[in-house]
Amino acid sequence: MDGVAPELAAVSLRVNGQEHALELDTRTSLLDLLRERLGLTGAKKGCDHGQCGACTVLVDGRRANACLLLAVTLDGAGVTTIEGLAADGELHPLQTAFISHDGFQCGYCTPGQICSAVGMLAEVEAGWPSHVTGDLAGAPALDAGEIRERMSGNICRCGAYPNIVAAIEEAAAR
Amino acid sequence: MRPFRYARAADEPGAVAAVAEPGAKFLGGGTNLVDLMRLGVETPSLLVDVTRLPLDRVEPLEDGGLRIGAGVRNSDLAADPRIRDRYPALAEAVLAGASGQLRNLATTGGNLMQRTRCAYFQDVTMPCNKRAPGSGCPAVEGEHRNLAILGHSEHCVATHPSDMAVALAAFDATVRVVGSDGARDIPLVEFHRLPGDAPERDTVLRDDELIVAVDLPRLPVAARSRYRKVRERASFAFALVSVAAALEVRDGRIADVRIAFGGLAHRPWRAAVAEDVLRGAVAGSEAFVAAADAELAAARPLRDNAYKVGMAGAALVQTLEELAA
Numbered sequence: 001m002d003g004v005a006p007e008l009a010a011v012s013l014r015v016n017g018q019e020h021a022l023e024l025d026t027r028t029s030l031l032d033l034l035r036e037r038l039g040l041t042g043a044k045k046g047c048d049h050g051q052c053g054a055c056t057v058l059v060d061g062r063r064a065n066a067c068l069l070l071a072v073t074l075d076g077a078g079v080t081t082i083e084g085l086a087a088d089g090e091l092h093p094l095q096t097a098f099i100s101h102d103g104f105q106c107g108y109c110t111p112g113q114i115c116s117a118v119g120m121l122a123e124v125e126a127g128w129p130s131h132v133t134g135d136l137a138g139a140p141a142l143d144a145g146e147i148r149e150r151m152s153g154n155i156c157r158c159g160a161y162p163n164i165v166a167a168i169e170e171a172a173a174r
Numbered sequence: 175m176r177p178f179r180y181a182r183a184a185d186e187p188g189a190v191a192a193v194a195e196p197g198a199k200f201l202g203g204g205t206n207l208v209d210l211m212r213l214g215v216e217t218p219s220l221l222v223d224v225t226r227l228p229l230d231r232v233e234p235l236e237d238g239g240l241r242i243g244a245g246v247r248n249s250d251l252a253a254d255p256r257i258r259d260r261y262p263a264l265a266e267a268v269l270a271g272a273s274g275q276l277r278n279l280a281t282t283g284g285n286l287m288q289r290t291r292c293a294y295f296q297d298v299t300m301p302c303n304k305r306a307p308g309s310g311c312p313a314v315e316g317e318h319r320n321l322a323i324l325g326h327s328e329h330c331v332a333t334h335p336s337d338m339a340v341a342l343a344a345f346d347a348t349v350r351v352v353g354s355d356g357a358r359d360i361p362l363v364e365f366h367r368l369p370g371d372a373p374e375r376d377t378v379l380r381d382d383e384l385i386v387a388v389d390l391p392r393l394p395v396a397a398r399s400r401y402r403k404v405r406e407r408a409s410f411a412f413a414l415v416s417v418a419a420a421l422e423v424r425d426g427r428i429a430d431v432r433i434a435f436g437g438l439a440h441r442p443w444r445a446a447v448a449e450d451v452l453r454g455a456v457a458g459s460e461a462f463v464a465a466a467d468a469e470l471a472a473a474r475p476l477r478d479n480a481y482k483v484g485m486a487g488a489a490l491v492q493t494l495e496e497l498a499a
Contacts, residue, residue: 027178
């Protein structure tokens with residue numbers, strides 16, 4: 001574009017426990033790095049503008065939109081994608097809950113939904129309030145209303161929300 | 175996206191020196207800037223990443239206020255027990271904005287520096303005085319249902335989308351900046367500009383100035399404060415109208431009050447006229463309605479957004495009634 005040559009920069013980061021030292025076009029998003037360079041196609045490209053949540057991954061334990069993160073900014077960071085959630089061949093409890101509650105139809109938003117839910121439950125565990133938390137002073141209780149508000153950054157165009165909420169409620173109760 | 179070079183700032187002077195290059199921009203959480211780069215609206219030749227500067231703390235000030243580092247993420251700000259306890263409307267405002275993922279990325283300084291914008295600004299195939307000065311404003315006669323009713327000009331009718339900044343405006347916050355000419359403090363209510371005939375400038379910040387912190391003064395009235403946001407869906411949407419208000423009633427009369435509106439103007443709108451009406455008045459619906467009417471008498475709605483006048487007034491009255499209850 002504009003006949004301007006790409007700019008390259010070095011970045012080292014850990015993805016699902018594996019170290020990667022890379023030379024990247026500075027424009028590369030974390031999402032494109034995962035999908036196009038590292039072959040991790042679990043995180044999905046929906047809107048590419050941070051509005052749909054399909055690309056949600058965990059960066060140093062916090063949920064984030066991989067489409068808005070420039071990979072070059074993540075030197076030294078640890079990224080967990082949907083491919084890295086299962087441990088020793090055992091699905092993550094949220095993965096199991098999504099299956100048992102049928103928390104999807106087409107499945108395109110599901111990796112983002114699950115990574116987002118993992119990060120969200122950690123936020124509740126840490127006592128972070130939400131927009132619907134009645135009393136900001138206390139520790140928030142996780143009910144369906146809280147889950148819906150906290151998961152509003154993940155869109156499901158099939159409308160599987162009732163089952164997504166049920167799956168998260170069950171996993172949270174474990 | 176146009177190619178750009180990337181540099182990570184090691185300290186504040188280094189950041190300020192690096193951004194002096196023409197075409198350079200600071201990068202915070204990137205939730206607005208990276209998006210605008212992808213749309214072709216922003217085309218920096220160098221990004222100076224300031225997220226690794228040690229500006230990620232909320233610290234007490236000697237006067238009893240709080241200093242919020244520019245790098246404090248929105249999620250950490252809203253979760254801070256001191257903010258929740260002493261400035262609840264600020265925590266509520268931050269929690270009313272964006273999504274959980276975006277709040278984990280977005281920084282305090284970046285939130286203030288997000289562009290005042292509308293759909294035409296984000297569409298490079300359309301004219302826009304903010305993006306391409308002198309090209310015209312299609313929103314004046316076009317799609318402006320969600321745009322400004324206060325302080326706009328024939329050149330731009332966009333609104334500032336921040337929720338956080340509305341609460342900061344109500345609470346007399348100060349923006350601390352450093353630049354090649356040294357440091358200065360800018361009252362938050364003067365930080366963002368009205369469009370006038372230069373809508374391309376959203377703020378009074380100079381190109382080589384870096385936001386390092388936002389200071390909240392000690393403000394007892396803020397302990398009793400609320401943020402009310404009216405939007406088209408229950409979550410993850412910009413405000414049509416929002417209100418941050420703090421109220422202290424003593425012996426039935428209003429001893430202290432702070433009010434700012436969001437969604438109405440090119441910047442957070444501190445409602446000084448309404449505050450003047452309320453100070454000393456008997457706390458009740460009559461005074462609340464009078465205050466809303468007085469402030470909104472200055473409204474100049476566009477063809478399709480006159481609904482915001484009534485909506486803003488009702489939001490203010492309801493918020494004050496809750497606080498007075």
